[in-house]
Amino acid sequence: MDPITEFMVDHRIPVGPWGMAFFDLITDQFNSFLRLFSRSLNNFLAGLVDLFLLLPPVALALMIAGLAWYLQRSLRLAIGVALGLFFIINQSMWAQTVQTLVLVVTAATASMAIGIPLGIAAAHRPRLYRVMLPVLDLMQTLPTFVYLIPVLTLFGLGNAPGLIVTIIFVLPTPVRLTYLGISSVPTSIIEAGQAFGATRRQLLWKYELPSALPTIMVGLTQSIMLSLSMVVFAALIGAGGLGTEINRALGSRRIDLGIEAGLAIVVLAIVLDRMVHVKTRGGK
Amino acid sequence: MTTAVEFRNVDIMFGARQDQALAMLDSGASRDQILQETGNVLGCAGASLSVQEGEISVLMGLSGSGKSTLLRAVNRLNIVSRGEVLVRDGDRQVDITSCDEVTLRRIRQHRVAMVFQQFGLLPWRTVEQNVGIPLELAGVPEEQRRRRVAEQLRLVNLDQWAGKYANELSGGMQQRVGLARAFVTEAPILLMDEPFSALDPLIRTKLQDELLILQEKLRKTILFVSHDLEEALKIGNHITIMESGRIVQTGTPEEIVLKPANAYVRDFVANVNPMSVLTAWNVMRDVRDLAAAGEGWVWLDRRRTTRLKLASGAAGLEVERDGKPVALVPYAAPQSGHDGGGPVFTIPVTMPLKAAMEAMQHSAAGPIAVLDGGRVVGAIGVRDVLGAILGREASGVRVSPSTPN
Numbered sequence: 001m002d003p004i005t006e007f008m009v010d011h012r013i014p015v016g017p018w019g020m021a022f023f024d025l026i027t028d029q030f031n032s033f034l035r036l037f038s039r040s041l042n043n044f045l046a047g048l049v050d051l052f053l054l055l056p057p058v059a060l061a062l063m064i065a066g067l068a069w070y071l072q073r074s075l076r077l078a079i080g081v082a083l084g085l086f087f088i089i090n091q092s093m094w095a096q097t098v099q100t101l102v103l104v105v106t107a108a109t110a111s112m113a114i115g116i117p118l119g120i121a122a123a124h125r126p127r128l129y130r131v132m133l134p135v136l137d138l139m140q141t142l143p144t145f146v147y148l149i150p151v152l153t154l155f156g157l158g159n160a161p162g163l164i165v166t167i168i169f170v171l172p173t174p175v176r177l178t179y180l181g182i183s184s185v186p187t188s189i190i191e192a193g194q195a196f197g198a199t200r201r202q203l204l205w206k207y208e209l210p211s212a213l214p215t216i217m218v219g220l221t222q223s224i225m226l227s228l229s230m231v232v233f234a235a236l237i238g239a240g241g242l243g244t245e246i247n248r249a250l251g252s253r254r255i256d257l258g259i260e261a262g263l264a265i266v267v268l269a270i271v272l273d274r275m276v277h278v279k280t281r282g283g284k
Numbered sequence: 285m286t287t288a289v290e291f292r293n294v295d296i297m298f299g300a301r302q303d304q305a306l307a308m309l310d311s312g313a314s315r316d317q318i319l320q321e322t323g324n325v326l327g328c329a330g331a332s333l334s335v336q337e338g339e340i341s342v343l344m345g346l347s348g349s350g351k352s353t354l355l356r357a358v359n360r361l362n363i364v365s366r367g368e369v370l371v372r373d374g375d376r377q378v379d380i381t382s383c384d385e386v387t388l389r390r391i392r393q394h395r396v397a398m399v400f401q402q403f404g405l406l407p408w409r410t411v412e413q414n415v416g417i418p419l420e421l422a423g424v425p426e427e428q429r430r431r432r433v434a435e436q437l438r439l440v441n442l443d444q445w446a447g448k449y450a451n452e453l454s455g456g457m458q459q460r461v462g463l464a465r466a467f468v469t470e471a472p473i474l475l476m477d478e479p480f481s482a483l484d485p486l487i488r489t490k491l492q493d494e495l496l497i498l499q500e501k502l503r504k505t506i507l508f509v510s511h512d513l514e515e516a517l518k519i520g521n522h523i524t525i526m527e528s529g530r531i532v533q534t535g536t537p538e539e540i541v542l543k544p545a546n547a548y549v550r551d552f553v554a555n556v557n558p559m560s561v562l563t564a565w566n567v568m569r570d571v572r573d574l575a576a577a578g579e580g581w582v583w584l585d586r587r588r589t590t591r592l593k594l595a596s597g598a599a600g601l602e603v604e605r606d607g608k609p610v611a612l613v614p615y616a617a618p619q620s621g622h623d624g625g626g627p628v629f630t631i632p633v634t635m636p637l638k639a640a641m642e643a644m645q646h647s648a649a650g651p652i653a654v655l656d657g658g659r660v661v662g663a664i665g666v667r668d669v670l671g672a673i674l675g676r677e678a679s680g681v682r683v684s685p686s687t688p689n
């Protein structure tokens with residue numbers, strides 16, 4: 001080894017140990033709180049899953065098809081949704097699908113609930129956005145496996161840590177899209193509001209948000225898809241559902257199981273995408 | 285006459301380095317110098333103007349001359365760097381540049397409404413919902429809102445379209461929605477920033493006419509921006525000409541046309557058709573200047589074919605052409621052609637030059653007598669008309685003293 005490299009290696013900056021110390025500290029300090037949080041979250045998710053599983057699968061599938069009709073007013077879509085879900089039932093993937101569905105919907109909802117206000121705040125405060133940008137980049141580029149470990153140590157195994165890693169991965173997308181939507185509202189629209197005496201709150205609710213809605217709704221669709229893409233990783237730290245089946249198929253090299261669970265995920269993805277797809281009027 | 289809006293020495297400077305840029309402005313630096321040294325853009329400088337209640341006052345000038353900048357100071361869409369903008373609020377005046385947020389909002393909701401060049405409609409709302417939005421902002425109860433919106437939609441002939449989305453309408457209709465949205469506030473002051481410039485010429489003319497008809501009824505104070513002098517002359521009671529951020533002339537339409545203050549204004553005027561501005565009064569020869577044609581008679585024309593006896597009272601005017609008595613009748617367009625032996629027409633002083641020329645055509649280019657309340661005040665011949673069209677200033681065209689409205 002050349003001397004310079006040798007010197008550098010000898011004086012290695014202990015980022016790894018620092019990080020570990022940091023997480024150890026958090027675990028020590030907040031252990032009981034974190035465990036409590038994680039346990040309640042697990043119970044909540046399990047409760048939801050149990051609730052849905054109380055219903056006969058076909059009834060639940062029909063209810064989801066009804067919801068699809070309600071959202072999109074399309075009989076074709078409702079029939080398609082029902083058929084897709086029947087296929088999943090037919091493959092005996094129903095319980096896993098419901099678990100995944102609960103996880104995905106919760107993660108997407110939480111991401112939107114956190115992401116939209118953050119995106120709005122960023123669009124209104126350019127300085128805040130400049131601070132947020134590197135954090136968002138980090139959240140999106142950090143390989144998922146890297147934060148699986150700390151999340152695992154902080155929250156233990158189960159659905160709760162699965163949900164948390166999913167949110168970490170998904171959150172930047174609604175933030176960015178909300179930011180994009182709000183900051184590209186045409187000035188003419190803002191001025192039309194100001195000229196007639198809109199307050200800041202009225203501007204937000206009556207002008208900016210409706211104008212940005214199409215973009216924000218893209219954020220919702222993407223959040224759902226990204227959440228679905230995380231099910232396999234979430235399963236690695238104990239989140240149940242279709243991800244678990246795929247990991248099992250991988251471990252035991254069962255191509256048939258892989259195909260069945262994989263198809264169930266695809267069907268779920270298509271169903272969700274079509275259901276939340278927003279037809280918007282006008283736009284900008 | 286009360287003043288609805290008054291600008292007092294308004295300077296508007298865009299950019300961060302206000303103090304430095306304003307100091308440069310005071311020391312006489314040009315717009316370009318200020319831009320180069322400070323990066324600030326001079327929007328307008330030293331603008332003073334008052335707009336009377338019930339009039340249409342037009343800001344006119346080339347693109348970039350600061351018309352919108354000045355207009356937008358009235359509802360503080362632009363921040364004024366120095367000076368005052370006084371807006372009538374009931375029986376007091378509010379300085380928009382310094383009032384608090386609550387006052388500003390009240391003025392924007394109830395006193396000053398705006399119409400935009402690009403309409404500024406919300407595409408996700410129906411026509412009805414667009415018109416109603418100012419009332420929503422002001423917290424007007426739903427029921428009253430509906431009633432007022434329906435009323436406004438009828439006023440601009442859009443009641444059939446209430447449920448359509450704004451972007452399903454043609455440009456002309458969209459701007460009528462814009463007008464209805466401004467009218468629904470019942471604000472006495474309207475700001476219109478080139479409201480018709482984005483429209484086809486035919487639609488533009490139609491909307492100008494509609495605006496004038498509505499204005500007859502509503503008597504708003506309108507501050508109107510235009511880059512088109514024809515439009516300004518057509519609708520303005522007063523016209524203010526702006527050139528690179530400064531006001532160069534304010535006056536009535538005829539003052540602008542007949543007494544342009546500088547070459548910039550003259551260039552604009554050179555491109556307008558004088559017939560749309562001048563009236564009989566501007567081109568006639570005064571009765572006192574007409575050549576005498578015997579005891580109590582004057583010649584109406586230079587060729588001395590037609591003479592008129594000036595009676596002391598209003599009644600019993602006598603006219604002779606080539607020595608034979610002819611009738612003196614008020615001109616009412618359109619008439620069938622006459623040749624030679626027809627009557628001599630009279631027209632009121634306020635008649636537009638264009639109509640006066642039609643009268644002339646129908647009397648075989650004979651002279652026309654100009655009446656003011658039954659009294660003959662002058663005469664118009666072909667030479668007077670040609671002089672007005674070709675020479676204008678040179679031909680001694682009459683300019684009335686500036687009177688408000």
Ligand SMILES: Nc1ncnc2c1ncn2[C@@H]1O[C@H](COP(=O)(O)OP(=O)(O)O)[C@@H](O)[C@H]1O
Binds near residue numbers: 326348349351354
């Ligand atoms: N918000 C702004 N920031 C910077 N410069 C501006 C802004 N608004 C207008 N200007 C500049 O001020 C000048 C006058 O513009 P404007 O009043 O819009 O002209 P007009 O309406 O007569 O075409 C132009 O040079 C324009 O670029």
Ligand SMILES: [Mg+2]
Binds near residue numbers: 478
């Ligand atoms: Mg403009």
